[in-house]
Amino acid sequence: MNPVHRSRITVGLIFLAALASRPVFAQATFAQESPVDLTGTWRWINQEDERDRAPGAYPGDYRGLPLNDAARMRADTYDEEWNSTSPLMQCRSRGPTYQPKALDAMRIDKEVDPITRKLVAYRVSYWKTPGDRMIWLDGRERPSPYAKHSWDGFSTGTFQGDTLEITTTHLKDSFIRRNGVPSSFRATVIEQVSLEEPYLEWTFTVIDPDYLTEPLVRSATYIRDTTQQLPAYPCQPEEYQPGSKYRMPHYLLGENPYLTESAVKYKMPLEGARGGAETMYPEWHAIGEKLAPPAAQFALKPSYNDASTHIAERAGAQPKRLPTYENIEALHVAGNVYMIAGAGGNIAVSIGGDGVVMVDSGAAPASARLLAAIRQIGQTLRPAELPDSASRFSDTWQATHAFSEPAIRIIINTNDNPDHVGGNANVQNSSMFHPIGSGQAIFAHEKAQSRMLEAASGVPDATYISDKYTLYRFFNNQAIQLFHMPNAITDGDSAVFFRRSDVIVAGDVYNSDVYPPIDVDRGGSIDGEIEALNKLVDLSVTEFMSQGGTMIIPGHGWISDASDVGYYRTWCDGEVCRGRVS
Known part of the structure; x- marks a missing residue:
């Protein structure tokens, strides 16, 4: 063959190969950005563990679970009648620690960025768990340890090849088996979801340092069901037994006749x-x-x-560690109310046009960082909208973004514990403290004030003695009410209700992560504590499925809601809390 012709043919073949390879490269690039599509409607295949998944396991049946004695103790005292007598438990959702073992049909939808069209999240809907579970795929960070917990938790996912791996934290106390075996708020769930058409394999691993001695691995299989529709599930709590609203059905240790x-x-x-x-x-x-x-x-x-x-006993035997206040953090709660954590007890601030209403002041050594956090909140608030007329300023942006130092108008103390009131004097003596006229500067219940009178400064100058007290005016466009919680932690505890924001500051009456620090010498009692928790639940309204709605700021721990307080109350009214603190 003529060498010239041969070279032309060679060049032509290379050119054709290059053209053919271009879409291949483009497809490969596109494939890397487009993981396997898990969307669709799925039906659970009921072919194993029938007793566990349908009517529920028998009491005392803990086979296949790596439990410790703390979990057995909780499960041994469980009475399933609790789910009927507690309005907060009747509509409790099943979280990731159990949901794949349930019988619910499931729908998976995509959330896509409208600009880049990239996959941001999967939305997972279950038949009997209304409200979509979000699995974020965009690499967003996990929330603060003080952020609110939920039944579904906070889930992020990454694709490992064709398998979606999901990590979930920020869970409420829940269960891993329906006969009372608990899961704790410290649990983490790792899930692997793999598509093998028409099947979806869902493996989930529960890691719980409170109740499991090693990870618990389980799995479920779904099949694609293109005709399945998820019906509405308007769960409405009912009082089936009049007068039993606060009753906590349970067995005392050693008295459950069904464990065998x-x-x-x-x-x-x-x-x-x-x-x-x-x-x-x-x-x-x-x-x-x-x-x-x-x-x-x-x-x-x-x-x-x-x-x-024996965790409490071992913790009490440890040498006491001095607290540090280096990681003070501000979180938005609702409306114009924020929680500042890490400064001793949790602090609530309402910030708006009238200034700052502050509930508790934290520990004295944390005051400088506390005030800095309040300044930071004030500077990040969105400026007020301008009226529909010409601006009177020569430079509108500068005038509306030149933030003055927040003016703290009043401090309300929920109790007289040093980690809640230790900063009173420092805040009162700071340049940010500007009470209105000669009115109330620091406010508390009379019995809390009486124990603080020996302090040289920072003592409440105004008190109340009634069951309920409403501040004399709206602050930041909302009413603020104080509720006396007699004989709870002490005889002078108060809860503070920001009505428009729908936020209750509970003080040490409710702590999301520790036992109630009841002080009998200062008038506290377990019965008073339970009554106080009942009052917090009565003041609250959940948004849907026993979560959300009224937000509750605990004395210590993360932002909560009525279901958290109700669970804490139920736990306190049982054998565990009474045995620990009485």
Whole structure:
């Protein structure tokens, strides 16, 4: 062949190959940005674990769960009647610690950025869990440890090849089995979702340092169902037993007659039915074969000996650590109310055109950082909208963005604990403190004030003695009410209600992450504490499915709602809280 022709043919082939390869490269690039599509409607396949997934496991059946004794203790006292008597529990959603084991149909939709058209999140809807669960895929950071918890938690996802891996935190206390086996607010759930048309494989791993000795791995299989529609689920709590609104059905330790029911029914050794990581491995089979099942049902009187049931005692034996106040953080709660955490007890501030209303002042050493946080909030507020007329300023932007130092008008103390009132004097003596006229500067219940009179400064100069007290005027366009919580933590506790923002500041009456610090010598009592928690629940309204709505700022811990307080109250009214603090 003529060399010239050969070279022309070669060049032509290379050119054609280049043209052919261009869409391949483009497709490869596009494929990297477009992970496997999980959208659609899915139906759960009910072919295993029928008892667990349909009517629910028998009481005391903890097989296959790596529980510690703290989890067994909670589950042993559980009475399922609680779900009927508690309006807050009747509409409780199933969270990621259990949801894939439920029987709900599921729909997955995309959230797409309208500009870039990139996938931002998956929205997952379940039949009996109205409200979409968001799984964020855009790399956003996790919220603060003080941010609100929810039934679904905060979920982020990344694709590992064709598998979506989801990490969920910020969960409320919930359950991992419907017979009372709990999951804690410290739980993390890792999920892997894989598409094998027409099946969707959903593996979920619960990591819970409070109740599990090792990760719990389970799975579920869904099948695509193109005709499935998710019906409405308007769950409405009802009072089925008049007068039982505050009743907490439960069994005292050693008095639950049903804990041996499953062991008798299935003829299995009780040691296996009680669960635990050691019973989950093949090596335990030889041990279990040598154990006899119970001949008849009886009221088991278990002992709880592992370290999980002695956390409070071990913590009390540790040397006391001095608190540090380096990580003070401000979070928006609702309306014009913010929570400042990390300065001792939680602090609430309402910031607006009238200045700053402050609830508690934190610990004295944290005052400088506290005031800096208030200044920062004031500078980040959006300027007021200008009227529909010509501006009177020569430079409108500068005039509307030149923020003055926030003026603190009043401090309201919820109690007299040093980590809540220690900063009173420092705030009062700061350049930011500008009370209105000669009116109230620091306000508290009379009994809280009486214990603070020995202090040289920062003592409340105004008090109230009634069950309820309303401040004499609106501040920042809302009414502010104080409610006395007698004989709760002390005899002088107050809760503060910002009516328009729908935020309640609870003080130490409610702490989302610690036992109530009841001080009997200062008039506190467990019965008074439970009554105070009942009042907080009565003042609150949930948005939907027992969460959201009225926000509650605890004395310590994260932003909460009525379901958190109701769960805390229920827990306090049971054996655990009474045994710990009485």
